[in-house]
Amino acid sequence: MKYTPFLNYIKNFVDLNEKEITFLRSYTNYKKYFKGQYIVKQGEVCNHTNFIISGCTENFYMDQKGQEHIVTFAIENWWSSDISSFITQKRSDFNVKCLEDTEVIQFTCQNQDEIFKNIPKMETLFRKLLEKALVSSQKRIVNNFSLSAKDQYIYFKNQYPNIEQRVPQYKVASYLGITKEFLSKIKAQLVKNKS
Amino acid sequence: MKYTPFLNYIKNFVDLNEKEITFLRSYTNYKKYFKGQYIVKQGEVCNHTNFIISGCTENFYMDQKGQEHIVTFAIENWWSSDISSFITQKRSDFNVKCLEDTEVIQFTCQNQDEIFKNIPKMETLFRKLLEKALVSSQKRIVNNFSLSAKDQYIYFKNQYPNIEQRVPQYKVASYLGITKEFLSKIKAQLVKNKS
DNA sequence: TTAAAAAAATAAACTAGATTAACAAATCAA
DNA sequence: TTGATTTGTTAATCTAGTTTATTTTTTTAA
Numbered sequence: 001m002k003y004t005p006f007l008n009y010i011k012n013f014v015d016l017n018e019k020e021i022t023f024l025r026s027y028t029n030y031k032k033y034f035k036g037q038y039i040v041k042q043g044e045v046c047n048h049t050n051f052i053i054s055g056c057t058e059n060f061y062m063d064q065k066g067q068e069h070i071v072t073f074a075i076e077n078w079w080s081s082d083i084s085s086f087i088t089q090k091r092s093d094f095n096v097k098c099l100e101d102t103e104v105i106q107f108t109c110q111n112q113d114e115i116f117k118n119i120p121k122m123e124t125l126f127r128k129l130l131e132k133a134l135v136s137s138q139k140r141i142v143n144n145f146s147l148s149a150k151d152q153y154i155y156f157k158n159q160y161p162n163i164e165q166r167v168p169q170y171k172v173a174s175y176l177g178i179t180k181e182f183l184s185k186i187k188a189q190l191v192k193n194k195s
Numbered sequence: 196m197k198y199t200p201f202l203n204y205i206k207n208f209v210d211l212n213e214k215e216i217t218f219l220r221s222y223t224n225y226k227k228y229f230k231g232q233y234i235v236k237q238g239e240v241c242n243h244t245n246f247i248i249s250g251c252t253e254n255f256y257m258d259q260k261g262q263e264h265i266v267t268f269a270i271e272n273w274w275s276s277d278i279s280s281f282i283t284q285k286r287s288d289f290n291v292k293c294l295e296d297t298e299v300i301q302f303t304c305q306n307q308d309e310i311f312k313n314i315p316k317m318e319t320l321f322r323k324l325l326e327k328a329l330v331s332s333q334k335r336i337v338n339n340f341s342l343s344a345k346d347q348y349i350y351f352k353n354q355y356p357n358i359e360q361r362v363p364q365y366k367v368a369s370y371l372g373i374t375k376e377f378l379s380k381i382k383a384q385l386v387k388n389k390s
Numbered sequence: 391t392t393a394a395a396a397a398a399a400t401a402a403a404c405t406a407g408a409t410t411a412a413c414a415a416a417t418c419a420a
Numbered sequence: 421t422t423g424a425t426t427t428g429t430t431a432a433t434c435t436a437g438t439t440t441a442t443t444t445t446t447t448t449a450a
Contacts, residue, residue: 063341071337084330087323093337120315127318128282130325135279137332142266142288144339145372146258149437168397177340182437184399344407363427377407379429397446404439409432416427 002030005053006105009077013128014121023118027111033098039080040096046085048106052078055102056166060174061094070174073099073163079129080104099167149178150186197225200248201300204272208323209316218313222306228293234275235291241280243301247273250297251361255369256289265369268294268358274324275299294362344373345381 003025010016016024033039033055040046042061050057057080060070071094074080085092086109107115116123143152153176157164164172169187170180198220205211211219228234228250235241237256245252252275255265266289269275280287281304302310311318338347348371352359359367364382365375 061337067341069337069340071333083326084333087326087330116319120318123315123318123322124311127322127325130322130329131278131282134325134329134332135282137329137336138266138279141332141335141339142256142264144336145264146262170397179438180398181400181439185401185437188399365427374408375428376409376430380407383429392450393448394450395446395448397444399444400442402440404437406435406437408436409434411432412430414427414429416425418423418425420422420424 002053002103003105005077006051009051010125013125016119016121020119020121024115024122027115028105028107031104031106033102033104035098035101037098038095039098039102039104040082040085040092040094042093042095043091045089046082046092046094046096048104048108049079049081049083049086049112050096050104050106052076052080053103053105055104056099056163057096057102058099058167058171059094059096068174069177070171073160073167073171073175075162075166079133099171144177149176149182150189152176153183153186154190197248197298198300200272201246204246205320208320211314211316215314215316219310219317222310223300223302226299226301228297228299230293230296232293233290234293234297234299235277235280235287235289237288237290238286240284241277241287241289241291243299243303244274244276244278244281244307245291245299245301247271247275248298248300250299251294251358252291252297253294253362253366254289254291263369264372265366268355268362268366268370270357270361274328294366339372344371344377345384347371348378348381349385 007016007021010024030053039048039050039057052074054076057074058070059072059074059080059082060068062068072080080096082092082094082096084090085094089109112126116126143155147155153172156172156176169183173180173183176183202211202216205219225248234243234245234252247269249271252269253265254267254269254275254277255263257263267275275291277287277289277291279285280289284304307321311321338350342350348367351367351371364378368375368378371378
């Protein structure tokens with residue numbers, strides 16, 4: 001069933017009994033988006049936290065000059081939302097867009113609170129997820145400061161080996177904060193040095 | 196008493212009864228560090244989360260070339276630790292050092308878990324703090340990508356108006372990921388354009 | 391199966407910010 | 421109250437990464 005990958009994922013962190021699982025299912029819902037569809041649009045409030053069952057999303061924003069900057073990618077077993085908009089319930093600064101057909105389990109804001117109230121283990125799970133997310137976000141800042149673009153690209157490839165094949169190269173460049181032209185140059189360099 | 200600022204801070208988020216406060220106090224402890232002292236050292240395990248009652252700390256790391264990069268500053272009513280080392284209990288990649296005499300309330304790893312078990316409201320508080328921290332970390336990544344060094348400096352001044360006066364300028368430059376010379380240039384420019 | 395659109399590569403000119411070096415001010419320790 | 425250390429400035433030169441422009445390759449849709 002649709003929920004299976006999600007329940008398996010949760011099992012990695014906490015054990016839920018039948019009653020809790022039933023509760024969790026009744027307070028979340030399954031949804032399918034198609035390639036190109038927006039889960040969240042810049043300027044609108046982000047109403048859901050999404051757990052990705054299958055597919056791939058990008059989280060990006062458009063700056064004043066009309067340039068897109070990709071903040072994160074997300075694939076199966078990851079979470080995807082604009083957490084800032086979700087927690088404050090204010091307009092989002094980001095877009096979340098599907099790069100493939102994408103199936104998700106959605107938590108609304110109110111339901112998430114209900115879930116936490118009724119299944120404290122779920123709040124523990126979310127706390128731990130947030131800790132991890134914060135660590136990797138800080139790691140990214142650190143890399144940004146201390147690695148050259150080339151080394152950041154290499155780090156990205158090691159860290160997220162599955163993503164590069166699934167998204168166009170210019171989006172990887174955007175994620176790295178460099179131009180597609182420069183990434184192209186870096187790749188040419190890497191190929192040359194290998195042979 | 197020493198704990199007052201900490202209890203006041205908590206009151207902004209959740210209400211604790213007398214029993215809970217007593218519990219919280221018995222599972223945390225007060226400590227004073229002096230200017231220049233390290234709270235955490237790169238290579239050692241970070242055993243505490245620290246709530247700052249007074250003072251100022253920097254969280255930085257040394258890269259392969261021996262260069263220091265400041266990741267965050269923290270002052271009164273902020274938290275300071277190497278969260279990555281704290282949650283994994285592995286060697287820290289960062290140093291936390293006092294830029295002023297600094298008083299903190301400390302949570303050890305085990306005690307934090309005990310506190311969460313006995314006062315679920317405290318876990319909610321930490322979840323919310325982590326959400327906020329993640330948002331501001333992501334915001335920093337975004338700024339890094341879309342703002343010039345000058346605009347990042349202006350953003351920093353607005354966001355953290357109290358910090359610039361308390362730390363040397365070259366540390367602000369390090370936080371911004373630019374050289375002290377370039378920050379000096381930026382400041383000269385800003386002064387000129389104002390007049 | 392083909393034409394149109396999207397993605398990637400290449401290269402020359404350019405710029406934000408780094409590096410180096412020398413000097414000036416401010417702070418601190420005795 | 422002075423000299424030593426820490427912090428900040430200025431300026432010339434240099435470089436990693438951008439911009440702009442053109443061409444090639446790949447993907448997509450009908």
